[in-house]
Amino acid sequence: MKFCILPFASVMWLTLACSQWARAEPQIFADVVYGHKDGLALTFDVIQPEKPSGAAVLWIQSGGWYSNWVEPKVWLVAGKNYLDKNYTLFIVRHGSAPKYAIPDATADVRRAVRVIRQKAKDFMVDPERLGVIGGSAGGHLSCMLGTTGDDGDPKAKDGVLTSSSRVACVVALYPPTDISEWVSNPPEIIKKNAGLKPPLTFDAKLAPEHSPLLKVTAKSAPTLFIHGEKDELVPISHSQKMLAALEKANVPAKLVTIQGAAHGFNPKQNLEQVLPAMMEWFDKYLGKK
Numbered sequence: 001m002k003f004c005i006l007p008f009a010s011v012m013w014l015t016l017a018c019s020q021w022a023r024a025e026p027q028i029f030a031d032v033v034y035g036h037k038d039g040l041a042l043t044f045d046v047i048q049p050e051k052p053s054g055a056a057v058l059w060i061q062s063g064g065w066y067s068n069w070v071e072p073k074v075w076l077v078a079g080k081n082y083l084d085k086n087y088t089l090f091i092v093r094h095g096s097a098p099k100y101a102i103p104d105a106t107a108d109v110r111r112a113v114r115v116i117r118q119k120a121k122d123f124m125v126d127p128e129r130l131g132v133i134g135g136s137a138g139g140h141l142s143c144m145l146g147t148t149g150d151d152g153d154p155k156a157k158d159g160v161l162t163s164s165s166r167v168a169c170v171v172a173l174y175p176p177t178d179i180s181e182w183v184s185n186p187p188e189i190i191k192k193n194a195g196l197k198p199p200l201t202f203d204a205k206l207a208p209e210h211s212p213l214l215k216v217t218a219k220s221a222p223t224l225f226i227h228g229e230k231d232e233l234v235p236i237s238h239s240q241k242m243l244a245a246l247e248k249a250n251v252p253a254k255l256v257t258i259q260g261a262a263h264g265f266n267p268k269q270n271l272e273q274v275l276p277a278m279m280e281w282f283d284k285y286l287g288k289k
Contacts, residue, residue: 025076026047026048026049026050026076026083027047027048028045028046028047028048028072028073028075028076029045029046029047029048030045030072031043031045032044032045032046034111034112034115034116034160035108035111035112035115035160037095037100037104037108040095042093042094042095042108042111042112043093044058044090044091044092044093044112044116045072045075045089045090045091046088046089046090046091046123047072047075047076047079047083047088047089047090047091048088048089048123048124049083049084049086049087049088050086051086052086052088052124052125053085053086053087053288054124054125054126054129054288055085055086055087055088055125055126055129055131055282055286055287056087056088056089056090056116056123056125056126056129056130056131056286057082057087057088057089057090057130057131057132057133057282057286058090058092058109058112058113058116058130058131058132058133058145058167059075059079059089059090059091059092059133059134059138060092060094060109060132060133060134060138060139060141060142061091061092061093061094061138062094062105062134062136062137062138062141063135063136063137063138064097064136064137064193064195064196064199065094065096065097065100065101065102065105065137065141065196065199066096066097066098066137066195066199067093067094067095067096067105068093068096069093070091072091075089075091081275081279082279082282085279085282085283087282087286088123088124088125090112090116090123092109092112094108094109094112094141095108097195097198097199098198098199099198100199101198101199101200101201101202102140102179102199102200102202102210103202103206103209103210105137105141105199106141106144106148106210109141109144109145110144110145110148110149110165111160111161111165113130113132113145113149113164113165113166113167114152114160114161114163114164114165115160115163116130117130117163117164117165118159118160118163127164128168129168129286129288130167130168130286131167131168131169131170131171131281131282131285131286132145132146132167132169132170132171133170133171133172133173133278134172134173134175135172135173135174135175135264136173136174136175136176136234136263137176137199138173138175139172139173139174139175139176140172140175140176140177140179140212142170142171142172142175143170143172143175143177143212143223143242144210144212144215145165145167145170145221146167146169146170146172146212146220146221146223147212147215147216147217147220147221148165148212148215149164149165149166149167149219149221150164150165150166151164151166152164152165166221167221168221168222168285168286169221169222169223169224169281169282169284169285169286170221170222170223170224171223171224171226171278171281171282172223172224172225172226172239173225173226173227173274174226174227174228174231174234174236174238174239174263174264175212175225175227175234175238175239176234176238177211177212177213177238177239177241177242178211178212178213178214178238178241178242179200179207179210179211180207180208180211180214181207182200182207183200183201183202183203183204183206183207184204184207186200189232189233190233193233212242213238213241213242213245216242216245216246216248216249216251217249218249218250218251220246220249220251221251222251222252222253222281222285223242223246223251223252223253223254224253224254224255224256224277224278224281225239225242225243225253225254225255225256226255226256226258226273226274226277226278227239227255227256227257227258227261228257228258228260228261228262228263228264228265229257229258229259229260229261230260230261230262231261231262231263232262232263233262233263234263236257239255240255243255252285254281256273256274256277258273258274
């Protein structure tokens with residue numbers, strides 16, 4: 001079994017739920033720079049609905065901690081369900097494997113949240129109504145945002161770091177939630193996947209700091225997990241254990257188990273179970289306060 005290197009598996013299945021647009025298309029602001037790394041720009045795309053509600057969803061573009069570029073027009077279709085509810089979409093890319101490892105990706109997505117919060121008025125969003133979603137590695141990074149968000153450092157020399165990195169809620173599809181041993185003693189299925197070696201090549205002492213299961217606190221964001229019961233690459237126990245940790249900390253959390261599914265879902269499961277659960281979660285936690 002290979003780790004998905006594309007964005008997460010649901011990038012294209014949403015097209016099955018789409019019909020012709022009955023109104024003007026949303027605006028696309030492509031390749032907005034939110035930072036630099038080794039002379040390279042870190043970017044996200046902004047897909048703005050015709051009438052922004054203030055709520056926004058950050059779509060973490062990551063599979064296997066590889067973060068690839070997709071033609072922004074794709075999101076007019078893939079993100080239609082969000083845009084129809086007047087959610088602004090941010091397609092967030094991070095420093096990608098094989099050049100960069102997990103700690104780099106974690107730092108990048110945190111920075112993206114800080115920039116979006118700092119420029120919330122420009123993007124016509126409410127900084128307190130930011131949700132985040134990702135699948136597989138993107139789900140891991142989403143959970144990292146949900147568990148390790150902070151209020152920013154007012155003394156930081158980098159103005160971006162003075163802003164908060166907190167999000168209002170998380171939707172994580174089949175996420176790895178504990179990589180504390182994946183660097184030094186990975187499971188056989190992970191060890192056999194050559195594509196995962198680059199992002200997992202970093203100081204093993206840092207691995208617990210990048211395991212959201214170990215970072216849960218009462219301040220963690222409400223989190224929805226959606227996981228296939230037959231996932232062998234990232235067993236459903238990852239979501240089950242984190243669900244229990246969040247519940248113990250009195251943080252709202254829920255697990256939707258997709259019967260018969262492995263690491264990813266088929267179109268029928270996506271349309272009948274996954275999409276409705278996702279939208280319900282975002283509607284609940286990104287509504288006007």
